[in-house]
Amino acid sequence: MPPPPAPPAAPPRRLVVAITGASGAAYGLTALRLLREDPGVETHLVVTRGARATIREELGTPVPGLAALADVVHSEGNLGASIASGSFRAHGMLVAPCSVKTLSGIATSCADNLVVRAADVMLKERRRLVLLLRETPLHLGHLRLMTAATEAGAVVMPPVPAFYAHPKSLDDMVEFTVVRALDLLDAGTAPIPRWRGNDAPPRTPHP
Template sequence: MKQIIVALTGASGAIYGIRALEILRAQPDVETHLVLTKAARATIGYETDRSVADVRALADVVHSDNDLGAPISSGSFRTAGMLVAPCSVKTLSGIATSYDDSLVVRAADVVLKERRRLVLLLRETPLHAGHIRLMADVTASGAIVMPPVPAFYARPASVADIVDHTVGRALDLLGIDTDAVQRWDGDRRPEDGTVHRL
């Protein structure tokens, strides 16, 4: 059984974390541990038709962001990694500086110190130099910063398609293969065989 931590923070894009929980729920060999920040709970209400209770029900285990003594705050609790989706700049800053005043940041810090996978779907644009420094710092510590950038080669027909592809790629980074990703299979050429370059 793979234990995966999923955290939702206050950045826009709550649907990324929600969809990750839905996809992971269908994986028989995965147990999810969910942490919602206070700001994430508000964002769920602003951006989706889901209630916080609906989102909590998607996880196998739910931890309070204030519970610094939760099992996921210790390296002895073995996980396959952690996904922060969406990841706010505040959370990025906490992780980059090991400022463990919340369970999300503490759990991420533990994942890094144990050399496990930490994937951050950073939701911020445009970026200033301070943001870029923080991203460089967490990358140097072993995190993977993955802004949720659409893959248009997959020809998405809806927002749901874009979300699914992004979440599927994030789960790839945690070693979880799903059918949410349309894999690239080479150049897509017109019927006449010519290749058009932009």
């Protein structure tokens, strides 16, 4: 008797990664690198025009080299891309870094480019949208935009350093923030320190 057919492979979990023109291009680069290590994730990348200049200035990395870390790359102006439709099954989206201009578009549903349109799709389909907003200090207009985006369902996550993780370098600080952001999207394979509570029993060492 022939063996039973193998079960169909699980479809990939699609994540959209957008890099906008705010300072902090390393967050987007690190997200792509970590997601590349997760075999169950298919990444869809959008890089804005402003981000291209920031990437050259901060990373010294050409955009084609960065784009090679993604499974699919979309043009910022292509509003007919797959990720612009709610019928395209995507698990969530990370905007890293997120500029105030992009935040404004998301908060007001002004989808004049693919980043904002894809983010708007995530919100209307009740999917997870994480925004690594890079701006400081904040004025009242910024705060109102953050409130509006949060009320619509986005997670606004300013990339604040976590000193309790005892980072040894700038790369450590960036990676910790990105791992936390990916954790919100149930993605990534990098371990993350988790608080066990001060009343948790001590761990039993392995023999």
